[in-house]
Amino acid sequence: MPRVLLIEDDPSVREGVELGLRRRGHEVRTAATGEAGLDALAEFRPDLLLLDLMLPGMNGVQVCHRVRESSQLPIIMLTARGDDFDVVIGLEAGADDYIVKPARTEVIEARIRAVLRRIEEPGGARSAVEFHGDLAVDRAGLTVAKSGERIALAPSELKLLLHLTAAPEQVFSRQQLLEHVWEHSYHGDARLVDACVRRLRNKIEDTPGEPRYIQTLRGFGYRFGPL
């Protein structure tokens, strides 16, 4: 069962979510502030971080940036506001997904499982490592390297890249990507995809403004290549 660190300042939410997740068998550690959460991170070594955006002192976005500096830990934001602005900032800071409060425990858990789930590989005699231009994608080892240097990718970024490279030059609509990579319903928030594509391009493209690997087809979606 995944180990979850919950950073949430409101005691009732903290307690309620902790209770709900624990009942479903998760191992949960909670922290009331961003600073305490960062301390707990090193010690508790969670599989996933549930992070409230509105924190006293160090806010959720700052915590997100700090975590991303050193690790590719899966991060799901809890946002009480659901305001578009918050969500976008959190996604740009490197969160993999977000949940709008209030949410039922089953929804929270479904999101946790979706983020942690490895992308299903279509069985086949694939070589362990594929080369796309300067990119080397190791589908078995789940690593990506560019010009021989390993690139650190957050879970959502890695899954998106694996999904796109599994079918090079095929166009995927944002709704399709939401369903396959994030396991959201068809009517999920397409900004998740856009933010993730932007972060991914910043890491793998030579010039993110003129993408070579992940190309946009206006009105249709994204595709990998052609190189």
Place this chain on the structure above:
Amino acid sequence: MSPEPDTGPGGGAHHGPDGAPGTGPDPGPGGLAELRRGRAARRRARSPRLRPHPFGLRTRLVLAFLLVAAVGCGTTAALTYRAARSAILEQAQDTAVSAFREQVDALNIRLPVAEDDLRPLLMQIARQGKPRPWRVYAEYGTVRVSSTDRPSSSVITPELRARAADQRLPHGSFQRVVKGGTPYLTIAVPAVFLTRSAEGAPQRTGLVLYAVMALDEEEANVEAMVTAARDGALPALAVALIPALIAARGVLRPVRELRHAAHSMGRGRLDTRIHAKGSDELADLARTFNESAAELERSVAELRNAEARARRFASDVSHELRTPLAGMLAVTEVLDEDADGLDSDTARAVRLISAETGKLAVLVEDLMEISRFDARAAELHTDEVDAADCVRKTLQNRHWTDPAQVAPYLGEGIRARLDPRRFDVVVANLVGNALRHGGAPVTVRLWTEGDQLVTEVADRGPGIHPDVLPHVFDRFYKADQARTRSAGSGLGLAITLENVRLHGGTVTAANDPEGGAVFTVRMPL
């Protein structure tokens, strides 16, 4: 307020109602004039009330001024003409009459009159004509003598002859006659004996002398005066145009400013004020307008503030409710699972709390959504999607897959640019509403009309009562005041309406003649 000429009362520089020059600064050739015309045209397009008035204030003012000027000039000219004419003619005839009398008095005539004696005398008198030469005729009984080659003149009227014979007019008389377009002065003087005694009346001799003098020079002088009066009147009228236009401008500019200001206030610019100067009625009007505008602005600002406060309050309340709800909603599962192990009362209480927490969460979610619409913070994240796919997924996600309940008839291959999440909410709300308040089977149709995507949700229920129909999209509207709370939050259709509006579309509710309610959503593709 822009001082530009426009199409207001009296027209502008480019089309005065009577070809009059405009009062505004003349727009230079080319660009500026074009720009002004363009702006005027745009203003016309925005506001059909702004049109040129062929009998506007300017025209009326100018006409009034011209009329006054014309009447003034005409009266003056007429009076001058009359006075001058009589002065000139009288002077001429006085001179002529007295001169003729003197001549006649100085005559030495021996009676009976002999034509041969008389003629030289007449010639002599004719040479003495004053102020101008005259023709002299003498009548004595049947004798006719004249200074000309014709013995008698046709200009002398019987009237004058009668008056000459009149005993009561011993000094003769005169008459102005117009013959053949030429005015003549005719003078008749009877020749008399002067008695030696002082009180004795002069005795008539029976000889009457006539002088006929053409007055064409005097007439020409009078004509010249008339011409002068006329020639003076026209420039006077032209000159009268200037004060007329200045006066018109003085009246019209404030009026035009007032109209612009009223128009701009009508478009919501409540801070519009007019420059009010002077102490005339128009300035009073401007000041009154400004005061009213300020008052209006104050009231509207208060209303807006009150409304904003109310909206903020609703938004803040729903925000504040989310946090406790987040804690409660996270533990409802725990309650539901453990309720079985509790005694029956506690179990019922626990289940009730769990169920109501779920409903409260939906209500707060909907309140938040409405607050975002009210605060104009709702954003549209459009994507190009297959419309039929969208509707199918919506029905699948809500588990409305039984065709006996919900029957989809979807036009395939329609690509539309819309916000999939919001469109999902629209379709789900309408279908959920039809299932709850209408009756199965609910049909969902999708097709295109021109550049519009049409989504229709119809049910086979009793339809919507005509009294309720105008209010179906109202917030928290209860069709039946005594109705128990339904599964919905009471905001579903209001949110549907806002979502459709955000797409630039419309949603209407109606009753199908065959029975059942029909909701139709039209959105641009």
